[in-house]
Amino acid sequence: MGLFALTLRWLDWRVAAAIALAALLFNLFVxxxxxxxxxxxxxxxxxxxxxxxxxxxxxxxxxxxxxFAPVAAAIWAMMAFGDPSATIAxxxxxxxxxxxxxxxxxxxxxxxxxxxxxxxxxxxxxxxARPLEPAAVAILMVGAAVYAFLESMRTxxxxxxxxxxxxxxxxxxxxxxxxxxxxxxHRTLLEVGAAIAVNLLVxxxxxxxxxxxxxxxxAGAASxxxxxxxxxxxxYAVLWTFFLLGTLATKWGYQHKAEKGIAQADSGRRGAxxxxxxVGVPVALLLVGARPIAFAAALAAALADTLGTExxxxxxxxxxxxxxxxxxxxxxxxxxxxxxxMAGFLGAxxxxxxxxxxxxxxxxxxxxxxxxxxxxxxxxxxxxDLGGRRGARVDHEFxxxxxxxxxxxxxxxxxxSLEKGGLFLPLAGT
Numbered sequence: 001m002g003l004f005a006l007t008l009r010w011l012d013w014r015v016a017a018a019i020a021l022a023a024l025l026f027n028l029f030v031x032x033x034x035x036x037x038x039x040x041x042x043x044x045x046x047x048x049x050x051x052x053x054x055x056x057x058x059x060x061x062x063x064x065x066x067x068f069a070p071v072a073a074a075i076w077a078m079m080a081f082g083d084p085s086a087t088i089a090x091x092x093x094x095x096x097x098x099x100x101x102x103x104x105x106x107x108x109x110x111x112x113x114x115x116x117x118x119x120x121x122x123x124x125x126x127x128x129a130r131p132l133e134p135a136a137v138a139i140l141m142v143g144a145a146v147y148a149f150l151e152s153m154r155t156x157x158x159x160x161x162x163x164x165x166x167x168x169x170x171x172x173x174x175x176x177x178x179x180x181x182x183x184x185x186h187r188t189l190l191e192v193g194a195a196i197a198v199n200l201l202v203x204x205x206x207x208x209x210x211x212x213x214x215x216x217x218x219a220g221a222a223s224x225x226x227x228x229x230x231x232x233x234x235x236y237a238v239l240w241t242f243f244l245l246g247t248l249a250t251k252w253g254y255q256h257k258a259e260k261g262i263a264q265a266d267s268g269r270r271g272a273x274x275x276x277x278x279v280g281v282p283v284a285l286l287l288v289g290a291r292p293i294a295f296a297a298a299l300a301a302a303l304a305d306t307l308g309t310e311x312x313x314x315x316x317x318x319x320x321x322x323x324x325x326x327x328x329x330x331x332x333x334x335x336x337x338x339x340x341x342m343a344g345f346l347g348a349x350x351x352x353x354x355x356x357x358x359x360x361x362x363x364x365x366x367x368x369x370x371x372x373x374x375x376x377x378x379x380x381x382x383x384x385d386l387g388g389r390r391g392a393r394v395d396h397e398f399x400x401x402x403x404x405x406x407x408x409x410x411x412x413x414x415x416x417s418l419e420k421g422g423l424f425l426p427l428a429g430t
Contacts, residue, residue: 028046078116280404
């Protein structure tokens with residue numbers, strides 16, 4: 001199926017989208033009648049992976065139409081050839097397991113990266129019908145690394161729904177922001193050394209105070225250093241606003257929450273996975289040169305989710321399901337309460353104000369950050385609720401990262417629409 005990506009060299013995007021839609025409808029309604037033999041679980045009515053694959057191809061074609069078609073084809077190639085290569089290599093060769101997902105191996109992940117990268121480069125070259133520049137090859141290989149990493153994560157959601165779209169956005173952002181070199185400021189060795197020293201000191205202190213675990217201290221130091229180097233000390237102050245307010249909310253009424261069975265595990269200490277889930281997307285945004293409001297909104301979404309969960313667990317007596325609009329018990333994944341939502345919105349606004357105070361965003365952006373933060377936290381609740389209804393166990397860390405991703409996208413859309421004076425349509429030039 002991946003070889004059909006080559007047809008994007010000639011097909012109008014509307015024709016290609018129509019074919020992809022037909023494939024999606026076939027996989028939804030015809031395949032269950034004639035093709036269950038190729039399902040991973042033949043007893044199920046539909047194979048989630050087969051449906052998700054067609055849906056993502058359709059989304060790539062529609063979102064990256066016209067001059068971005070070679071990028072859509074490259075990501076399609078990653079999906080078609082990288083994922084099965086990882087499975088084959090992992091099963092045939094074995095090897096050490098990934099620390100963040102024991103179900104997958106380093107061998108499979110590296111095979112995914114290598115095959116996805118080479119396939120993406122070759123397909124991009126064919127569809128673009130022009131000589132490849134070294135920068136394009138480097139960007140596609142970085143995109144393949146992002147794709148392989150996202151595929152390796154334990155999410156509770158089909159891989160095709162997780163990896164393709166974020167990878168496409170990374171490739172597009174790198175293509176626009178890395179034209180004249182890396183988008184972050186030039187740093188001297190002294191500045192880099194100062195960032196490392198400060199973060200090592202902070203990591204030691206937070207570990208000694210019991211606020212983070214050993215793995216959390218290491219991950220926090222690495223994340224903090226990258227934020228200072230790629231962003232600045234203002235961005236680092238925004239990170240600390242998130243950490244302090246989030247930690248305070250977690251510790252607030254902890255004993256009472258523990259008695260109700262809804263308190264965070266390990267006495268509220270943050271581990272490496274928690275750091276990656278909440279700070280991974282903001283760090284990636286700085287690395288690829290996204291607008292500063294995206295970084296602030298991603299952290300605002302993480303803070304809104306934390307406050308919504310912690311305050312809602314203490315004071316939210318009547319949480320509701322966003323899918324069914326029915327009352328659910330306190331602590332139900334995906335449940336939203338009015339006190340929790342209000343606390344999340346307020347927290348996101350406070351983080352936006354802090355970002356403004358240190359010069360990361362403008363005063364006008366404070367409201368946008370607050371709205372985007374709340375939108376991200378509600379999106380996470382919706383995904384968890386939908387996953388529960390469908391019998392899927394959405395991984396908590398993945399849900400947190402998804403929250404920050406949505407918050408960043410909402411902020412970027414709001415900011416672009418305000419600047420345009422109307423609805424901004426990405427990639428359409430309007």
